[in-house]
Amino acid sequence: MPVYLDHAATxxxxxxxxxxxxxELSRSGNPSSLHGSGRRARxxxxxxxxxxxxxxxxxxxxxxxxxxxxxxxxxxxxxxxxARRAADPRxxxxxxxxxxxxxxxxxxxxxxxHEEALVTWLPVDADGILSLDALQAELDDDPDSIALxxxxxxxxxxxxxxxxxxxxxxxxxxxxxxxxxxxxxFGSLPVSFAxxxxxxxxxxxxxxxxxxxxxxxxxxxxxxxxxxQHGGGQERDIRSGTLxxxxxxxxxxxxxxxxxxxxxxxxxxxxxxxHLIDVVGAAVPEAVLRGHRTLRLPGNAHFTFPGCEGDSLxxxxxxxxxxxxxxxxxxxxxxxPSHVLLAMGLTEAEARGAQRFxxxxxxxxxxxxxxxxxxxxxxHRARQAGMAGHASTIQTAGTGxxx
Numbered sequence: 001m002p003v004y005l006d007h008a009a010t011x012x013x014x015x016x017x018x019x020x021x022x023x024e025l026s027r028s029g030n031p032s033s034l035h036g037s038g039r040r041a042r043x044x045x046x047x048x049x050x051x052x053x054x055x056x057x058x059x060x061x062x063x064x065x066x067x068x069x070x071x072x073x074x075x076x077x078x079x080x081x082x083a084r085r086a087a088d089p090r091x092x093x094x095x096x097x098x099x100x101x102x103x104x105x106x107x108x109x110x111x112x113x114h115e116e117a118l119v120t121w122l123p124v125d126a127d128g129i130l131s132l133d134a135l136q137a138e139l140d141d142d143p144d145s146i147a148l149x150x151x152x153x154x155x156x157x158x159x160x161x162x163x164x165x166x167x168x169x170x171x172x173x174x175x176x177x178x179x180x181x182x183x184x185x186f187g188s189l190p191v192s193f194a195x196x197x198x199x200x201x202x203x204x205x206x207x208x209x210x211x212x213x214x215x216x217x218x219x220x221x222x223x224x225x226x227x228x229q230h231g232g233g234q235e236r237d238i239r240s241g242t243l244x245x246x247x248x249x250x251x252x253x254x255x256x257x258x259x260x261x262x263x264x265x266x267x268x269x270x271x272x273x274x275h276l277i278d279v280v281g282a283a284v285p286e287a288v289l290r291g292h293r294t295l296r297l298p299g300n301a302h303f304t305f306p307g308c309e310g311d312s313l314x315x316x317x318x319x320x321x322x323x324x325x326x327x328x329x330x331x332x333x334x335x336x337p338s339h340v341l342l343a344m345g346l347t348e349a350e351a352r353g354a355q356r357f358x359x360x361x362x363x364x365x366x367x368x369x370x371x372x373x374x375x376x377x378x379x380h381r382a383r384q385a386g387m388a389g390h391a392s393t394i395q396t397a398g399t400g401x402x403x
Contacts (some may be wrong), residue, residue: 001108001254001298001356002318002321002323003322003323003367003370003371004014004323004362004363004367005322005323005324005358005359005363005367005371006323006324006325006356006358006360007057007297007358007359007360007363008156008184008247008297008300008325008327008356009325009358010206010207010212011206011207011208011209011211011360011361011362011396012207012209012360012361012362013210013211013250013254013304014208014210014253014254014257014258015257015271016204016253016254016257016259017209017211017251017254018068018250018280019250019253020094020249020250020252021211021246021247022207023249024044024245024246024250025246025290025348026163027040027245028041028048029041029241030242031044031045031233031242031245032234032242033244035261035362039257041245041303042391044187044245044248044249044258045065045067045243045245045248045249046060046076046119048248048249048251048253049063049065049251049252050254051253051255051256052216052252052255052256053384054214054256054392055080055197055252055255055256055259055287056144056186056192056193056201056203056218056255056259057191057192057193057194057195057196058192058193058218059221060216061193061221061236062219062220062221063191063218063311064216064217064218064219064235064236064239065214065215065235065239065243065244065248066204066214066215066216066240067213067214067215068204068205068212068213068214068215069103069181069183069203069204069215069378070103070208071214071215071217071239072105072181072202072203072204072216072217073103073104073107073179073181074107074190074228075200075202075217075225075227075228075238075239076179076199076200076201076202076217076219076225077094077104077107077108077111077148077150077179078107078226079200079225079226079227079228079238080147080148080177080179080199080200080223080225080327080372081094081111081116081147081148082226082309083116083178083224083225083226084148084224085115085147085246086145086226087224088144088196089315090144090145091144091145091146091147092115092117092118092145092147093118093119093120093138093142093145093146093147093243093291094108094112094117094118094120094146094147094148094149095120095122095135095149095150095155095379096108096120096122096137096149096150097121097122097130097150097151097152097162098121098122098124098339098343099124099152099155099157099158099160099339099343100129100150100151100181100346101140101152101156101181101183103181103202103286104179104181105148105260105339106304106385108150108246109345113204115203117147118145121343122134122135122138122174123152123208123343124343124344125401126344126345127160127202127291127293127294127295127344128155128158128160128290128291128340128343128344129160129162129163129295130151130162130163130167130273132163132166132167132170135149135167135170135312136170139170139171139173139174139289140158143174143176146174146176146206148176148177148179148199149167149176149177149178149179150178150180150181151167151173151178151231152180152181152182152183152184153166153180153181153185153186153191153201153308154182154184154188154189154296154297155184155186155291155304155340156183156184156327157291157327157338157340157341157354157356158290158292158295158296158302158327158340158341158344158356159184159291159292159296159297159299159300159301159302159358160183160201160290160292160295160347161189161292161295161296161297162180164178164180164196164197164198164314165195165196165197166194168197168198169197171197172197177199177200177223178192178197178198178199179198179199179200179201179202180196180198180200180201180202181202182202183202183203183204183207183215183216184205184207184297185206185297186203186204186207186208186255187207187209187254187255187258187259187270188262188266188297188298188299188305189266189272189298191263193218195340195395198218198220199219199220199223200216200217200218200220200223200225201217201218201323202215202216202218202260203217203218204218204253205216205247205251207387208221208254208255208258209254209257209258209360210250210251210253210255211247211250211251212246213244213247214244214247214250214251215251215278216251217238217239218259218293219236219238224327224374225238227239227240228391229241240276248295254364258304258361265361266298267298268342269359269360269363270299271297271301271310271364272336272359272363272364272368273298273299273300273301273359275368276301276357276359276368276371277283277289277301279363279368279372279375280301280303280371280372280375281359282372283372283375283376284372284376284379286305286306286307287303287304287306287379288303288350289301289303289306289399290302290303290304290308290341290344290346290354294301296342297358298359298371299358299359299363300356300357300358300359301356301358301359301361302307302356302357303339303353303357304346304351304353304354304355304357305353305354305355305379305382305383306350306353307383307386308383308385309352309353309380309382309383309385309386310326310327310328310352310353310354310355310361312325312381312382313353313355313378313379313382313385314355316377316378316381316382317371317375318325320374320377320378321370321374322371322374322375323380323393324355324357324358324369324371325355325356325358325386326338326355326356327340337352338351338354341354357371370374382393
């Protein structure tokens, strides 16, 4: 069996989620139907809504079921922008952190191209933490023109945790709604939608031991949100479509389980992460830990490895039976340096050597030690490949050929 160190991408189903999923998959009934099977499915959905709301510190009416984090981010960012602009056409500005997940980043850029949005990318420091001074400066500059602010709760690449409550407090003084992509935070950190001050918050099932294809957007009861899609009027008419009863039940079961054991599991995983950091440092002293040392997700350890391409190191580790991630975007099959690392001030050369190791509920000390055993050889070979590629580029450039 491979050593799995990519829980930030997706984590295996938890036992409670698997039990709930298999139970509901054996049944039938559309939760919008009025007959007995439909009413039974509706009860499952509403019981799951209450369980998820309790896990996230929200009211059940604030839970809007979605297909996952990407849909939730789209619903929130587009919905808030359209609703706020409909109420006041001056509201065209979107303040967005420079390290957002593509689900938010690409949505904001789409609004800029097609819906006249004016985007301000809020800077972060070398650890990936949002500059509150920069945010306040933007809030002081014509607040009536701001449609919304969007800042992720915790970064999916380097694991740094953002000061969400400070962001919402600053925004509240101007009456501006804040959205947060909490996909990485929920299930790893104590998350309370009620205490956060957020207008909307997106979470996803498969990051916490639930199935792929289900998530939720938390929407404050007083928040106006223009729907992205239309149809049967389900989910407060914010997200029309037949609800996935089995997926929702499994998601809620996973949420109840992960939040019920959060304190002890976060402590266990954080200790395992610190062990991993030490193991990587011993195996490759040149490796540089990225992200905030303490204000980071318990299961995240992100490094850059000088002199090699992250993709090369990933594939060599994969061949050795260790699965991890570069944490960088790949567009049309062409590797690109991470926009997160570039926003943190790294050069493109530094950013290309990225590697993310992320832990979860199945992770063990043996997994970390297996990484330590495989890493020196993999790094040596990846570095040789990187140097050979660099030399080849220089040689072909000198002969007039383009590599």
